Amino acid sequence: MAASLILLSVSPGEQRTALLADGVLEAAFVERPSHPEGVGDLHVGRLAARAPAMAGAFVALAGGETGFLPDSDGAKGRTEGEWLRVAITRAAQGGKGPRLAHRPAPEAITGPPRLLSRGPDAALRLAAQHPDALVQTDSAAAAARLRPMLGERVSFSPRPVFDDALEAVFEELAGHEVALQGGGRLTIHPTPALVAIDVDAGGVAGGRDAAAHLSLNQATLAEAARQIRLRHLAGAILLDLAGMPMARRKALLPAMQQAAAADPHLRVVGITGLGLIELQRRRVHTPLHEVLGQPPSALTRGLAALRRGVRQAQARPGAPLVLTAHPAVWQALRDCPGALDAFTQAAGPLTFQADPLCPSGREDIHAG
Known part of the structure; x- marks a missing residue:
């Protein structure tokens, strides 16, 4: 049985929760206490x-x-x-x-x-679903809140519980593209009506090796099901495989059903007339692209900057800090209850330097 670990990383205005099974990310949540999704309330x-x-x-x-x-x-x-x-x-x-x-x-x-x-947050839900999993958090307040319910399973870390690799995985979950092992990529496009997932064969594309196409698509099914689960995608989902005639696509349906079996909310409907694998997933939690915005909202960009800024302040304590960002980012942070106060408590005072030309994702907190 895989050893499970729940990591709860708290930063100003946001908390991120990860379930790891033998080091592999199996569940991911981004929650904002000022805007709770309400499930369980x-x-x-x-x-x-x-x-x-x-x-x-x-x-x-x-x-x-x-x-x-x-x-x-x-x-x-x-x-x-x-x-x-x-x-x-x-x-x-x-x-x-x-x-x-x-x-x-x-x-x-x-x-x-x-x-x-209020209903339980992601850490408590995952702890209930995985009673043998330990819970580690880098927030003393979160540890104090969880211990009366989870006891000695909870431990506090003075250092961030998300390492650089896990931070990078969460960044990937906020984007459209997912690199596939062996080459190629998934491109995920949520729309108001459905979610479209396209498979790019990469170096295999255009080749005549049918076995290579089949191998790529077989490996893609498991990763597609995993991304659907991690991102909490819901509703109608269409998966367009790379190449392959209709008959060979139909032959992959059992493998798709096997890949989907780990997710109780995901159902394989069949093959459409255009050869797309049709899936349906029951909505429970808010999809990550709705939490973060698509493209990332001003608040998402601001909270990401605060998250990076807290880490910088821990490495260089005492230095006065300045946020350089678009004015909309600063306004979004000011409108987010408690976010700037939490940053000040963790890292010290923060001043703002407006840059109306600042590109999305280039917000920066630096020493003043």
Whole structure:
């Protein structure tokens, strides 16, 4: 059995969680405490409107948000205006509210709509799913929060728990391209309607070696399924293999099903008329490209700069620091509750130097 390790890396405005099995990344989460996705949150809500055509009902939640409660998860037989205790089971998506499930209360529920409790973060969810895994974090506050629930499984590291290699993997998860062993690459393009994944054969492309094409595509299936899982991609997913006639693509379906078997949310639908492998993945958590933005949002760029800046400050403590970035990045950081305060506490005061021409990803924190 693979030895599992959960790493929780906390930086200003953000926490990143990784599950490693024998050193290989098996799960990845990027969470922002100021913008929680809500999965697992427990609410008191009011059934606002029945939706028979959708086999469910809309429920008004705190803060003006509206969630959807399917008949199969507790809406059936309920009446408009009724107060319910509900849990969020699927993160909100593209303007649509979260998916809900009814959670019976031990006593009568009355209004107003309110949040009763937050759901577990990624570290706690992974710890529950992998009870033998140790948890390491570089945040003393996170260690103190987790120890009452996880006990001696939790350890605190004064040094960053993400090494350069793991930081690089998380950077790759934020991008479109994934290099394949042996050459070639995956290109991942999420759209509002579906996710398109293209296989570039690299040096194999244009060759006449059918066995090489087959070997490349067979190796690609496992990596495609892994990337889908790590990125929390959801909905319709189309995978376009490199070369190969339709009959040989169909022959790869059993291998695709085997690769998808490790992910309980992923289902292989079949082959489309154009020869694309069609997959469907149930949405639970927010896909990484929605958290980070595509291209990366001003907040993502700013938080990445703060993350790098904290590491620089640990290497050179006491030096006054300056952030050089586009003004939109600075404004996004100022609008993110607690991010700049957390940086000041960890690394010291930070001043801002505006650069309207600063390219995305080139934000820099340096000694003043």
